[in-house]
Amino acid sequence: MNKEIEDLVNKTINNNSLVKINDQLYLKKYQIEILEYYHIEYQKCSFVSEILFLIEEILENGEVEDSDVLEEVAMSLQEFNYYHNTNK
Numbered sequence: 001m002n003k004e005i006e007d008l009v010n011k012t013i014n015n016n017s018l019v020k021i022n023d024q025l026y027l028k029k030y031q032i033e034i035l036e037y038y039h040i041e042y043q044k045c046s047f048v049s050e051i052l053f054l055i056e057e058i059l060e061n062g063e064v065e066d067s068d069v070l071e072e073v074a075m076s077l078q079e080f081n082y083y084h085n086t087n088k
Contacts, residue, residue, distance in 0.1 A: 022046060034073050038064065048081040 015030040024046055027035075035042045035051070038058060045051045055074045059067055 025051075028076075031073050031076070034069055038070055048077050048085070052077055052081070 016028050018026040019029060019032060020026055021042065025042075025048065027042065032042065040051065040054050040058065042051050042054075045054070052074060055070060055077075058064055059070065059074070064070055
């Protein structure tokens, strides 16, 4: 049982580690996997808002059958964008 918990913790840490895309953009590994699955070209984006625009385009066009995972990524990116790029 302890090995299973340790594996789960390690997997969670790995999935949530940040990957530098460019000077302004960092994404978590699981976000990258989901964006790649939906063929969203995050590598060409300079800011989180550009990725959000691409996600919204796909969601609005109805190109995705199961959009829950993609919507979750969009919500986490919106939250990140708000807390890091909004003057309070």
